Structure formats: C-alpha cells, structure tokens
Amino acid sequence: MTPARPPGSDALGETLAYFRDLGVAELYLDGRFEEIEEEKKKISLKVKREAGGAPAGDAAAELQSLAFEVSSCVKCRLCKTRKQTVFADGSSSARIMFIGEAPGADEDAQGVPFVGRAGQLLTRMIEDGMGLPRSSVYIANVLKCRPPENRNPEPDEIASCRGYLERQIDLVKPEVLVALGKFAAHFLLETDEGITRLRGKWGSYRGIPVMPTLHPSYLLRQPAQKKEAWEDLLAVLTRLGIDAPARKGKQP
Numbered sequence: 001m002t003p004a005r006p007p008g009s010d011a012l013g014e015t016l017a018y019f020r021d022l023g024v025a026e027l028y029l030d031g032r033f034e035e036i037e038e039e040k041k042k043i044s045l046k047v048k049r050e051a052g053g054a055p056a057g058d059a060a061a062e063l064q065s066l067a068f069e070v071s072s073c074v075k076c077r078l079c080k081t082r083k084q085t086v087f088a089d090g091s092s093s094a095r096i097m098f099i100g101e102a103p104g105a106d107e108d109a110q111g112v113p114f115v116g117r118a119g120q121l122l123t124r125m126i127e128d129g130m131g132l133p134r135s136s137v138y139i140a141n142v143l144k145c146r147p148p149e150n151r152n153p154e155p156d157e158i159a160s161c162r163g164y165l166e167r168q169i170d171l172v173k174p175e176v177l178v179a180l181g182k183f184a185a186h187f188l189l190e191t192d193e194g195i196t197r198l199r200g201k202w203g204s205y206r207g208i209p210v211m212p213t214l215h216p217s218y219l220l221r222q223p224a225q226k227k228e229a230w231e232d233l234l235a236v237l238t239r240l241g242i243d244a245p246a247r248k249g250k251q252p
C-alpha cells in the first residue's frame, strides 16, 4: 500500500520546484518550512520588481513582465534545446501585429523575431512596401522557442505556448492581425485549411480582423508569389485607411 503523504507535502513539493526554477540547486530545510514560505514571498516580490512589476493597464509594462515569465518557461521540450526565448519585437501600441511560426537559428541566437533572411524580407515588406517603420508594428510568433532543425511546431508545443500569444494580443490590442503562414493562420482562425486557400481573405480572431498571407520563408523559395503577399499587405493598409506610399509603395 502507498504510504499516506505527510500533511503539507504538496506545498513543500511546490516550494522545492519553485526554488529549482530559480536555479537553486541545494536547499537545507531543517524543519523551517514557514521561514521558507516567507523567503519565497520576498523573492517573488523582488523578481516582479526587477521585471518591472506591471501596474494593471500598462500594456508595455505588462508585456515586459510576460516576457520575463516566458524567459524561464519550461512548459514543453523546446526549453531543453533553445538558446533563449524569443518574445516579440516592436511597439506595444501597434495598429498592426504580425504573427509568424517560430524562431529560427538567427532568432534563437539574437532573441529577436524575424531577424534572419526571412525576417529581412519581412522588414523590407513593412518598411519599403508598406512605408512603415518596423518599430511601429508588433511582431511575435506562435512559438517562443526554436524547434530543433527548424522542424514544424508540434501540436502540444503550440498548446503549451498558446496562452502567451493570446496574452500578447490582448495587451497590444492591434487593429489588424497579419498571420504569416499556415501555423499562425491556423492558430488565429481555428481552421486547418491550406494557406494558399486562406490567404487574401479576411478572417477574425476575437473580433480583430485577421489577414492570412504567405510566410516570408516561403516567399524566399517562391519569389513569384511575392505579388500575392503584397496584395494582402495592401489590403491591410486600405483597411486601416493608410495610403501606400506612392514612391515606395511598390512590391518589395
């Protein structure tokens, strides 16, 4: 028969896990459980303060706190292979939020989304094509950690990471979401239809208009399809009442 757990052993287990997550390798308990609980509260406060403990309603600060929380995430296997988490880039009050799939090698190394070859193309599409500074939009991914060898995200990885992106969208409150590729489109639109069918047609995520378009990595392999992606981005500008800049507003 399994022996009954001593009273308080669940709480003690949680406390030990808590210290382990903070990087504490050894703890000497000698029966001082209450003292440890007090210590835990003090550390939580300190961690929150250092992370810029966000007053509710301050989106930039709440995003900063969330980024800090994500940085120590161990909800799925990708925490074992990542160099670092990749949270987001851009403005917390952006009108447009771009959502990609997952960090690649360059993003994993730099901790910033869309900085590799695909990212450079995305930046050109935003800056040269749409005429907007990259820093004025918000860019995030479905997954915050790089899948090894850039393999596709697994369903359980997406499920583990889901709450983070949902929170980012809630905090930024963009007027338009642009889904880059099928993983972002499937996440936002809860469909499994192919991206070539979905692209260019407005959908909706919790009342926010969603424009699904082709992923920049795909466009690097199929440059002839840039025209379609460009049409999708023009539709975004039109929806927001932004004129495509006459001189620059040409296909990137």
Ligand code: URA
Pocket (backbone or CB within 6 Å): 100, 101, 102, 103, 104, 107, 112, 113, 114, 115, 116, 118, 119, 141, 217
């Ligand atoms: N591809 C993505 O989907 N996201 C990145 O951040 C980089 C490449």
